[in-house]
Amino acid sequence: MANQHPIVEYTSQASWAMIEDKFSPYAKETLAKLIKFYEEEILPARNLAHAQLPTDEVQRWKTVIPVIEELKGKAKKLGLWNLFLSKAHYPEYGVPLTNLEYAVMAELLGRAGHMAPEVVNCSAPDTGNMEVLAKYGSPEQQKKWLVPLLNGEIRSAFAMTEKHVSSSDATNIRTSIRREGNEIVINGHKWWISGAGDPRTKLHIVMGKSDPDNKSSYNQQSVVLVPTDTPGITIVRPMRVFGYDDAPEGHCEIIYENVRVPLSNLVLGWGRGFEIIQGRLGPGRIHHCMRAIGAASEALDTMLRRVTDPSRKTFGKYLHEHGAVIAEIAKSRAEIEGARMLVLSAALQIDKYQAKGALKEIGIAKFVVPSMALGVVDRAIQAFGAEGVCQDQGLAKAWAGLRTLRIADGPDAVHIQQVGQRELKRAPGLVKKATALAQREKAAFDKAGIKKSHL
Amino acid sequence: MANQHPIVEYTSQASWAMIEDKFSPYAKETLAKLIKFYEEEILPARNLAHAQLPTDEVQRWKTVIPVIEELKGKAKKLGLWNLFLSKAHYPEYGVPLTNLEYAVMAELLGRAGHMAPEVVNCSAPDTGNMEVLAKYGSPEQQKKWLVPLLNGEIRSAFAMTEKHVSSSDATNIRTSIRREGNEIVINGHKWWISGAGDPRTKLHIVMGKSDPDNKSSYNQQSVVLVPTDTPGITIVRPMRVFGYDDAPEGHCEIIYENVRVPLSNLVLGWGRGFEIIQGRLGPGRIHHCMRAIGAASEALDTMLRRVTDPSRKTFGKYLHEHGAVIAEIAKSRAEIEGARMLVLSAALQIDKYQAKGALKEIGIAKFVVPSMALGVVDRAIQAFGAEGVCQDQGLAKAWAGLRTLRIADGPDAVHIQQVGQRELKRAPGLVKKATALAQREKAAFDKAGIKKSHL
């Protein structure tokens, strides 16, 4: 088993064997480079980044963390940059990596919390926003917003979710987007707008209703680009996730009150908002899932160190010698391996058939992975006892972040329903097969001279 | 079903029917009074108490929340005070309520978070500390510390858990408690000391090792009373629970460095620390469990309001008309009812046989209830979507608090092992019965003239 790719230390020999032959030499090399960068630069800076964020309620929202900016520079030089943007889908801006290839990288990045993806310019919501601009933006919009985003010079927010309505059904959205002369006027009350707290964020991509009376509920929405310095934008407060504020990015409540932008800030065209958000929700969900698997893997590794730590013996035994610890470890490993294969196969389907052709696989990944990862992290927390729920291990924070994945981009129940409905569509074909079988079976009984009765 | 006690609205008709005949008239009346006070005073002040706590990092630890103090005064006047302290066990200081009777009250109080128990002077760790002082304190110690605690004039902390060691095995404790002339000198590094952040806290009850070489590991510990203004105590920082600091009480990391108190501050005697902490862990675990059931019940009620809210329809349907919501509600109700009966029966065992005679029942309650409550609250969070994980509903905070219950007072695994071991002790009796049965069976076969072979 010599000369294996270093990724097998972070995933597993078994899963790597399934996909190695699908990796280009460039992807293998980039992955190896990323691992080195992760070990030598990203991980050692993780706690430092935290320490460089002030604890003061006001200052923490005004801070650009020095070490992150420094690492961004290094990553860009190394070509570890915008890895999420597949050239196959975005020939002009993308990197020559497939979704499958990037998925493995995303898992690695997910081990180190929010900071790692940011360092290689692969962090949400910027990733989806770059996709929107690359896919639907005018050349002028791309020049003004996409290029600095691709360069990591600015950050951005995607303003869709609204207070007071269930926005998992996008037709419930109430924010008004209307034309007034050469301007677009926006009024609405959004919340959970990730990235809106960051001092580097210069752009909100805002979705709202421009034609609320359109008889097709899928043609009522439009999407508009709103610079953050436009008058009328109020950042009300950061929403907390459990007790975390996720500064400096945050997830903010925002009021748009008579916010005016030029007509040229409309994306794609009037009434095409639904089309845009559908297009935005492609591989992004897979990236989330792979990062979640990384978080689970990291938690399991952390747990392994803890339960074998001689200084943590109780009643004369190692922690792993008590009760069901071994079983929990085995179960966690099995769940991680199974979940990873599910997401990788979804990524491969996206590469082959676009996101549209991979909806069942994406849906499965989306409802399986976050719950799996929550379970693994929860077991690690329990192995750490009180230390597991606090700020000294990343476990509680990882758990809280993963918990939102069961809600974001559609709650579990929506994905479960959609996967179930897709399965139901197989029923008519199965009935047809059963009918054909019944005829053949009758012939077999007849030939054998036996009357088929009860079984 | 007329004229039912108002508690059935908060628990259930079925569980009340099982215990009503075990309630004294006084207990029924007190319970009714408590419900009224809860509805008219406690609940309306819940968010106000939160609003009266400054958000500033420093100030929030120096604040005595006005509305809580005001309500404490009202509660005391109404006789809704120290309800946890059973006269049967503490004739001098207790109230005429059994553990079973108080358990039902604790469930109600648990619906409203930390604040409700405090208002009626029934909040941990003061409760356990008052028990320690009432049971083991000298008259002088009782006068100085127990009386003001019973009066709600001061608060207190119990300093046992240590950093760097697994203190779920109490023999691992390292804090040194040694005699030097007429003084006791304490050196140690504790953390997760609840209440230590509160400006009203005047007393730490500290456990440590006074005789580390004693051949019996159960005679090495002693317990000492340490006033908070003693030199040498450093509050290092509050530990956070999933991001929450639980100010002003907090759960603090504390260094005791050459802290000196007079000999008279020793509790019970040298080497009797283990005995004291065993005695302290009696009904307290049941109170935690009942409050957890209250938290779960409150979450279910909150979820019921949400899923029937017409403004929350998606895709034209109420939330409760989607997927598995109804099933989750039914399951939650069933789990709450079952768990409540388990804890109530444990409370009854304590009333009949003391905590020592109820260890199996307490152990079962301890590992069943927190997980159950976490599950119910998690479902409610999911029903609320993003709003469920944030500061606008009490759900995420309730979840985080409940999560610590799977660790505090012994992690799940310890209780599971102990209950399992107690079950194993039934095996010899069962084997004996099986042997007797085999003889009778043989006689039956003989009488019937049939040879017993395989079944």
Next chain:
Amino acid sequence: MANQHPIVEYTSQASWAMIEDKFSPYAKETLAKLIKFYEEEILPARNLAHAQLPTDEVQRWKTVIPVIEELKGKAKKLGLWNLFLSKAHYPEYGVPLTNLEYAVMAELLGRAGHMAPEVVNCSAPDTGNMEVLAKYGSPEQQKKWLVPLLNGEIRSAFAMTEKHVSSSDATNIRTSIRREGNEIVINGHKWWISGAGDPRTKLHIVMGKSDPDNKSSYNQQSVVLVPTDTPGITIVRPMRVFGYDDAPEGHCEIIYENVRVPLSNLVLGWGRGFEIIQGRLGPGRIHHCMRAIGAASEALDTMLRRVTDPSRKTFGKYLHEHGAVIAEIAKSRAEIEGARMLVLSAALQIDKYQAKGALKEIGIAKFVVPSMALGVVDRAIQAFGAEGVCQDQGLAKAWAGLRTLRIADGPDAVHIQQVGQRELKRAPGLVKKATALAQREKAAFDKAGIKKSHL
């Protein structure tokens, strides 16, 4: 803890303490007598009864098992007879036991499989059929059928479930019951008719549609008494449960072809079939649940013997020293205790408010208990390895029987839905409370001079 009732060895001290004061002296004494009879007569005859049943496919359906008949005689003499029939509900025929009191006896009987309830004339479907006849039968019908059933001289079947339709929705039933002169003519195809294989069965109580066009789907059905020797009845085959045929009772497929009975065999009146089956489904479901708890308790006891058996050591350790066995035992104990309290509280609700007033509690018991018991038995099977799945232990057979409880008398999903719907009915009251609270809260904030904003 001296002088405890012997039942605590079969249930638990904790659950007995909750209900002891609800037992009459007569019930306590009868229970003690039943325990003695169970230990000295029933259990020793269990395998003998099995041995007295021929293995031959034909003969096993023609056999009256001698030892069972013998024990029935003894039980009747001891007054351990028809214990299920509560005098409170059936003053003329019943015994002076409440449902709660009988529930504890049913648990004990459930430990020994089908044979134990039969010995004390408490086995389904006779129990429900006796209730139907006692409640709705004419004096003549009672004399002819109820009296010999109460005497244990004959057995009976209840023919409702039909092949080809989902009869969990009773309006789907297709069997035709029509009047022709002074006769009733029955045509239909039933299956899963328990007891229909037994040579002692003399009566089928048949439900069918007498008025299929009635605009109320609840008035289309009637119930008719059909003696088993009436021409036109064909027993097609026994249905197997997993691989068991449950001879001699069986669960048979039956065709009724122009079966004719006199008009006087109609029960209660034309179109009142739905009313009758509703009335039949009362405490019976609770009895099933209690027997299931008995089966689970017996499985746990069996498992305890196995995992402490020195001859079953592997790799030098007792089975209970491996992996998660202790945890499984603890969990099983906790689940049994919780489930028992749920069913006992449902039984108490029936005693207080009739079955109609206890529908939520019955529903909870119905979907919680079988799954719980299946889990406990499955763990015991696993502890026994291959021996657990075979004929040498009662575990596999118990499992198969319990599995049908998730389907019989309404599948889990129906009960879950009904409990969930009942919970939803609490929502309006909760909303009202929340509205009142909001007003009080506003007043509290106003009084404190604080503006309530975000939390």
Next chain:
Amino acid sequence: MANQHPIVEYTSQASWAMIEDKFSPYAKETLAKLIKFYEEEILPARNLAHAQLPTDEVQRWKTVIPVIEELKGKAKKLGLWNLFLSKAHYPEYGVPLTNLEYAVMAELLGRAGHMAPEVVNCSAPDTGNMEVLAKYGSPEQQKKWLVPLLNGEIRSAFAMTEKHVSSSDATNIRTSIRREGNEIVINGHKWWISGAGDPRTKLHIVMGKSDPDNKSSYNQQSVVLVPTDTPGITIVRPMRVFGYDDAPEGHCEIIYENVRVPLSNLVLGWGRGFEIIQGRLGPGRIHHCMRAIGAASEALDTMLRRVTDPSRKTFGKYLHEHGAVIAEIAKSRAEIEGARMLVLSAALQIDKYQAKGALKEIGIAKFVVPSMALGVVDRAIQAFGAEGVCQDQGLAKAWAGLRTLRIADGPDAVHIQQVGQRELKRAPGLVKKATALAQREKAAFDKAGIKKSHL
């Protein structure tokens, strides 16, 4: 998505995409041929084979089912024969298929119960026995036994498991194998010997202790070939699995009493029994797992037909419109997909590193798959109601067979422990990495001029 391989109808597009490039053209073609044979010959004969087995207790054990023999002839002609025996491992006898390639075929065969593998000469225990003979047999042994087994002319049994001892620890085995002159004499009491009931079975491969006092417990065993017509063999009875006797193969209890065979019937050499059984347990466990996945897939397809069947509506709705059915379908699909990928990746590891190099992956598959499949089949049973537990659908029988997989070839707990222990071995490497990281982190803090304290 045109021109996809027909296997995607039986597995999924997503899993096929992951492995298609690992299939040789021969394997793809053979797989397509197998699918055709499965649809046109095997499935139509499934119920016929059942009907050709007499129900009489004695005759069913003497029957060679005609249609199975007929299909065996057809399969051999088509080259669909001995597909399990990989040429890479058995160059002389094997077929040019990898374990991964056969795994997919095994899943398909697993959809149709025991009969399908037999038809293509791939059924246990013959498969493992052929491996033993091919790997360890002398040329003479191979000629006499292996060749007719490879030809499907005879069947065989593997006699290891013993009554009265826990044979999951092979050192517990008691059967005596001793040399007496030129003969080997065998005495022992085995049970659960699959295939021993079949009239075509001509060979028992018997494991026992030849050197019980050898100080190495791994050198005490030997393996001997015993023709079934040797005097001294008593087939006591078939063991039943949840009521099923699995005739004609059965799983028999056998007594060997002074059974004598020539010395040349010893396999490999004295004291090498442990080595042989280790070698036998290679890919076989993966085949079981793949068949289990096939059984689960078939159950899900069956469930899909049921819940969309208009004749099964209740209360005016399709079954899939009730409660949690859709969610159960989605969950089942996700579980099947994840489990399949786990087993396929284990098969790939075997192909790359032999069974020895794939122990973690095999272990994971072994404890994940049977439980997963049991869950899926159980949901299908529930969807069918009473029909699901009986003989009219294959579901209950499939469930019973799957249940034994949690016990056979090592109970779940053994595999869980082994996987957990293998994970623990990763800990030292992780600690080393953590130490290196701590140094780099310190350097990063130093460089930034920040003192690392608490996080």
